[in-house]
Amino acid sequence: MSATMEVCFNSNCKESSEKWKRGWRRRTGEYAHLCDPCASAYEDGKFCETFHTNASGWRCCESCGKQIHCGCIVSFHMFVLLDAGGIECLTCSKKSYILTPNPAWPPPLHFLPSHPERMKDISMKTWSGIAASGPVPWHQAPSLFNGPSIQANDQLKMPFEVDVSDGIGRYGLSERLSMASPEMKQEPSCERLANGKMRFGPPEILQNGNIGLKVKEQYCPFTSDFMPIYSRNDTSSNRSLGVASSSKNETDDTPISSILSQSPSVSITVGKQVFSSSGLDSCGEGQIRTEKSRGDVRSRNQLLPRYRPQITNEELQKISGDLKCITPLFEKMLTASDAGRIGRLVLPKKCAEAYFPSINQAEGLPLNVQDIKGKEWVFQFRFWPNNNSRMYVLEGITPCIQSMQLQAGDVVTFSRLEPEGKLIMGGRKASVVPSFDQGEVNVIGSETSSPGDANARNKSADIISVNGHMKEKVLEDKLVIPAKRKNNYINAKSKRLRIENEDMMELKLTYKEAQSLIRAPAKIVPSSSIVDGCEFEEFEECEPVIGRPTLFGIDHSGEKIQWVQCEDCLKWRKVPANALVPSKWTCSDNAWDLHRSTCSSAEELTNILLEQLLPAMNKDPRNKEESSERDADVTVAVEGHDTLANSTIQGEGKGLIASSENRTKHPCHRPGCTCIVCLQPPSGKGTKHGHSCDCVVCTPLRYRFRTLMERLEKKQTEPSSSSQTSHEKELDVDACVGSSTVKCSLNVEEVPSSSHVEEPKGRISSASPLKGQIDLNIQPEREEDFSPRSDCGVVKYSQPGSSDRFFRQQQQHRSLESDVIGNLLGKQEGVGCVNIIGCVALDKESG
DNA sequence: CTGTAGCATGGGT
DNA sequence: GACCCATGCTACA
Numbered sequence: 091m092s093a094t095m096e097v098c099f100n101s102n103c104k105e106s107s108e109k110w111k112r113g114w115r116r117r118t119g120e121y122a123h124l125c126d127p128c129a130s131a132y133e134d135g136k137f138c139e140t141f142h143t144n145a146s147g148w149r150c151c152e153s154c155g156k157q158i159h160c161g162c163i164v165s166f167h168m169f170v171l172l173d174a175g176g177i178e179c180l181t182c183s184k185k186s187y188i189l190t191p192n193p194a195w196p197p198p199l200h201f202l203p204s205h206p207e208r209m210k211d212i213s214m215k216t217w218s219g220i221a222a223s224g225p226v227p228w229h230q231a232p233s234l235f236n237g238p239s240i241q242a243n244d245q246l247k248m249p250f251e252v253d254v255s256d257g258i259g260r261y262g263l264s265e266r267l268s269m270a271s272p273e274m275k276q277e278p279s280c281e282r283l284a285n286g287k288m289r290f291g292p293p294e295i296l297q298n299g300n301i302g303l304k305v306k307e308q309y310c311p312f313t314s315d316f317m318p319i320y321s322r323n324d325t326s327s328n329r330s331l332g333v334a335s336s337s338k339n340e341t342d343d344t345p346i347s348s349i350l351s352q353s354p355s356v357s358i359t360v361g362k363q364v365f366s367s368s369g370l371d372s373c374g375e376g377q378i379r380t381e382k383s384r385g386d387v388r389s390r391n392q393l394l395p396r397y398r399p400q401i402t403n404e405e406l407q408k409i410s411g412d413l414k415c416i417t418p419l420f421e422k423m424l425t426a427s428d429a430g431r432i433g434r435l436v437l438p439k440k441c442a443e444a445y446f447p448s449i450n451q452a453e454g455l456p457l458n459v460q461d462i463k464g465k466e467w468v469f470q471f472r473f474w475p476n477n478n479s480r481m482y483v484l485e486g487i488t489p490c491i492q493s494m495q496l497q498a499g500d501v502v503t504f505s506r507l508e509p510e511g512k513l514i515m516g517g518r519k520a521s522v523v524p525s526f527d528q529g530e531v532n533v534i535g536s537e538t539s540s541p542g543d544a545n546a547r548n549k550s551a552d553i554i555s556v557n558g559h560m561k562e563k564v565l566e567d568k569l570v571i572p573a574k575r576k577n578n579y580i581n582a583k584s585k586r587l588r589i590e591n592e593d594m595m596e597l598k599l600t601y602k603e604a605q606s607l608i609r610a611p612a613k614i615v616p617s618s619s620i621v622d623g624c625e626f627e628e629f630e631e632c633e634p635v636i637g638r639p640t641l642f643g644i645d646h647s648g649e650k651i652q653w654v655q656c657e658d659c660l661k662w663r664k665v666p667a668n669a670l671v672p673s674k675w676t677c678s679d680n681a682w683d684l685h686r687s688t689c690s691s692a693e694e695l696t697n698i699l700l701e702q703l704l705p706a707m708n709k710d711p712r713n714k715e716e717s718s719e720r721d722a723d724v725t726v727a728v729e730g731h732d733t734l735a736n737s738t739i740q741g742e743g744k745g746l747i748a749s750s751e752n753r754t755k756h757p758c759h760r761p762g763c764t765c766i767v768c769l770q771p772p773s774g775k776g777t778k779h780g781h782s783c784d785c786v787v788c789t790p791l792r793y794r795f796r797t798l799m800e801r802l803e804k805k806q807t808e809p810s811s812s813s814q815t816s817h818e819k820e821l822d823v824d825a826c827v828g829s830s831t832v833k834c835s836l837n838v839e840e841v842p843s844s845s846h847v848e849e850p851k852g853r854i855s856s857a858s859p860l861k862g863q864i865d866l867n868i869q870p871e872r873e874e875d876f877s878p879r880s881d882c883g884v885v886k887y888s889q890p891g892s893s894d895r896f897f898r899q900q901q902q903h904r905s906l907e908s909d910v911i912g913n914l915l916g917k918q919e920g921v922g923c924v925n926i927i928g929c930v931a932l933d934k935e936s937g
Numbered sequence: 938c939t940g941t942a943g944c945a946t947g948g949g950t
Numbered sequence: 951g952a953c954c955c956a957t958g959c960t961a962c963a
Contacts (some may be wrong), residue, residue, distance in 0.1 A: 365952055426956080430957095436955060438954085439954065439955080476944080476945085477946095477952090478953090481955070485942095493959095799941090
């Protein structure tokens with residue numbers, strides 16, 4: 091109301107009055123100012139009856155027969171056009187629509203006049219400010235932006251949008267109403283949130299007398315238009331319509347689109363931007379959706395979810411800083427190619443065509459992009475013809491990527507700074523914000539979390555079994571590796587099984603740890619063979635399975651036993667030494683000791699005994715020295731034993747498994763070569779080794795196994811010896827000979843570096859490039875790609891210009907022989923004899 | 938020999 | 951089956 095003298099908007103009245111009341115909303119967005127009598131008639135719903143009785147357009151409700159003045163904006167809200175023709179008053183339509191709500195197919199044309207009011211979208215503004223080469227004549231892809239009926243004219247403000255213009259940190263979330271109801275009182279449709287908290291407000295309520303309907307607009311994928319959606323005027327209908335509860339508080343980091351995804355009919359106003367659920371819809375100053383804007387929406391609807399911007403409040407703040415409007419455009423997870431040295435970022439075609447200047451020449455055009463630090467970058471935006479299509483790339487992104495310290499798996503985001511339209515490029519580390527619906531996120535070691543399960547992806551607890559220790563590792567924001575598509579990147583892209591993320595090492599078990607998990611397959615009767623007096627079980631057709639880690643020990647009667655920990659109560663239970671314990675085992679599975687077959691029964695194993703049983707390396711993985719040893723184990727295992735060792739742990743998909751299938755024979759080997767490298771068949775293949783086999787594989791293994799078994803027995807009978815001295819390292823190795831699984835343990839006695847024997851020419855001391863990484867597809871020629879680390883205390887052999895693998899294998903070959911000789915000479919315990927496979931594990935202290 | 942540009946290929950959707 | 955797109959391949963500088 092106002093005290094301004096005004097003429098009544100009612101053309102049939104024309105009264106001048108100082109007091110006027112607000113009537114219906116005009117197409118300009120303003121309200122008709124009515125004098126008191128006219129306003130009263132309007133509020134009573136008798137305006138048309140009073141002033142339009144002689145006008146044409148009166149029709150009867152098909153249900154109740156009530157006369158309604160159609161074709162008049164004043165009564166426009168009062169009826170619904172029926173599919174079968176005719177009209178229905180809103181009261182009647184309320185019944186039918188509430189009873190049979192169909193959000194996807196709302197009453198047609200009810201609010202269509204709202205469209206002409208949609209204003210021009212700011213995204214239509216010139217891109218000349220973006221293209222570094224200055225104004226470049228171009229047009230957006232017609233299919234996306236040049237809608238058939240762009241009607242950019244009025245710049246009016248929808249009265250039922252909640253505009254939070256006081257800062258980008260404050261989001262208002264409003265339901266959109268399309269054409270306003272004249273009677274509709276403008277009320278805040280959502281609760282504004284302080285501190286950037288996002289809260290969902292209840293939808294506007296069409297306060298049309300006793301019509302208790304909520305009406306909101308929703309983009310209809312069928313009609314490609316915005317349609318009013320009716321819902322019952324209660325909160326339950328919010329849910330039914332997918333509108334988040336008003337009581338729900340979202341954190342600052344709740345991705346807008348994530349929220350939107352929960353509420354397909356919701357729009358968010360940030361500053362002067364309105365983000366719609368069907369993509370982040372950018373609108374101009376007036377915030378009115380335009381046809382063009384709808385084209386935008388449509389194009390974004392077409393975007394795969396993984397490209398939808400997941401920008402958070404915080405990020406928006408970071409980017410916008412000065413409270414300018416940011417329109418998130420799209421984002422993309424960096425692939426290895428994107429983040430590689432080539433410096434080409436493959437752009438999703440639709441994104442490129444929707445948000446970047448259109449280019450007709452393959453050379454493209456330079457694009458000015460600003461990063462979140464405000465630094466300007468110029469990329470070449472271009473395309474390649476590809477199968478009658480185009481492949482869009484941004485070239486020269488490497489410096490920017492590096493500047494943002496992004497790598498494969500991280501996400502680059504593209505936004506638009508309004509009003510100038512500058513492109514903003516942001517980055518997000520993969521571990522920071524889970525990408526909603528961004529393909530999937532694989533959590534190594536645990537099951538792939540379902541899309542949308544942000545918690546599962548953000549914080550994944552994984553139980554890692556290590557030599558009897560059940561280690562719970564909270565993989566908080568770690569171990570999240572990107573997956574472009576379902577089952578992609580790691581699983582499907584089997585050719586590229588490199589897991590380079592440093593976070594991966596959190597989950598890496600040492601080889602020692604891994605081999606301890608291997609068990610014979612259940613229900614498989616092994617054949618038995620004697621090798622050098624030792625009986626070996628052979629599982630000729632089966633791969634070993636991963637069993638539950640146990641602790642071997644000797645009970646008071648001197649009998650060998652195993653200790654196994656219940657998965658539920660974590661108590662240790664005694665089982666026979668030959669018991670096969672499945673990976674999931676609880677007290678109830680304890681068939682060997684019925685008195686302790688429930689979690690409630692007492693635990694036999696004392697902490698002291700447990701301490702003695704537990705391998706030193708697991709007592710405290712954080713222990714520097716121990717972790718050093720652990721790292722050495724990893725390195726030794728991965729680098730040195732990729733022939734023997736890889737053949738041992740099999741079974742892709744277990745995360746640790748490397749196949750020996752891809753073994754590369756070093757160039758010195760020729761057909762007929764009888765060295766271990768060439769002789770040893772891939773796991774599970776090749777000839778079987780009999781007990782009397784004296785091949786180059788079996789002979790050293792036989793000796794090694796014998797000595798190690800002796801040591802193991804000795805160690806187990808002397809619990810105190812389990813704590814290794816710094817001069818003695820034990821390396822357990824499972825060796826698979828042919829298809830036989832043999833468990834061995836190697837000693838790597840530590841000696842002063844000066845006493846190392848027979849250092850091959852070209853041997854250098856270097857860090858293992860593989861430390862902390864598991865390359866399931868290890869290829870020597872790619873090893874230089876790994877970032878070197880220098881603290882593993884591992885000496886490896888290498889020679890410039892030659893394959894590392896060759897030297898590892900060669901050394902492995904030598905080592906086996908050396909090992910055999912050493913054992914034969916009884917030097918396995920002796921100082922000065924270094925038994926190594928592949929490489930020498932050295933303690934830091936020994937240099 | 939190395940790095941790059943452009944195209945081709947093939948798996949995934 | 952068409953399209954997308956990650957990446958391999960190769961000619962070339």
